[in-house]
Amino acid sequence: MLALVLAGCETFSAPPAANPQPARSLVEATATPQADNAVVEPTAQPTPEVASPPEGLSRGGDTMTVGGSPTKLIERAKAEAATLARSSAESVQVVSVEGVDWSDSSLGCPQAGMMYAQVITPGYKIVLESGGRTYEFHTALDPAGPLVRCGG
Template identity: 35%
Template sequence: MPSQPVSGNAQTVISLHQAQFATPAEQINVLIDEALTWPASNLGCSDNGGIGRAVLTPGFRVVLEVAGVRYAYHAGRDAQFFLCNTPD
């Protein structure tokens, strides 16, 4: 079965993950790759400034899975992704 094409955002997140965890690309699965509107300024992540201001914030989410462990990367409109340890 041919593999699905990977978006630019997913490729960015895969590169970030590889740099932080030294994970080979073939062990990384992209589960979620989406544009969305976050309900608050914390971009859906409690460890990114608490609960955040209730303001609709456009952004992105990419969720990876490596060896059964999920890693959620969030970003605002600027597509500056960060690992969210505590997704809301």
């Protein structure tokens, strides 16, 4: 029994081969490269094309606009200004419309106690005039999106 236990602790190795083969190299030897004095000129790389905006959007300056202009947003702002001025929308004059990248979803008019998504929100600053008063509205790009009266 002791012989079986001791036999389990012994290591065995294969006998050496009678005619060992030399190790083969997988990489063939080549002649040493000779340095020549050739100069390689860089080739021009083509300029990649810039992706166009998605369908229905166009790029104007630094702002993307829906359908090419903020017409519907201006109409909504004029209707709101007319209500505030107690006049007709036809009497409301457009002073300026400016494409803006708002720093967050408050559209530049944060209200106390409100939380806003901290993302760049492209939109418009629309300034209107009616009855001697100025009305400033801030919007996102979506014509059905928020229309925020900002300022006095």
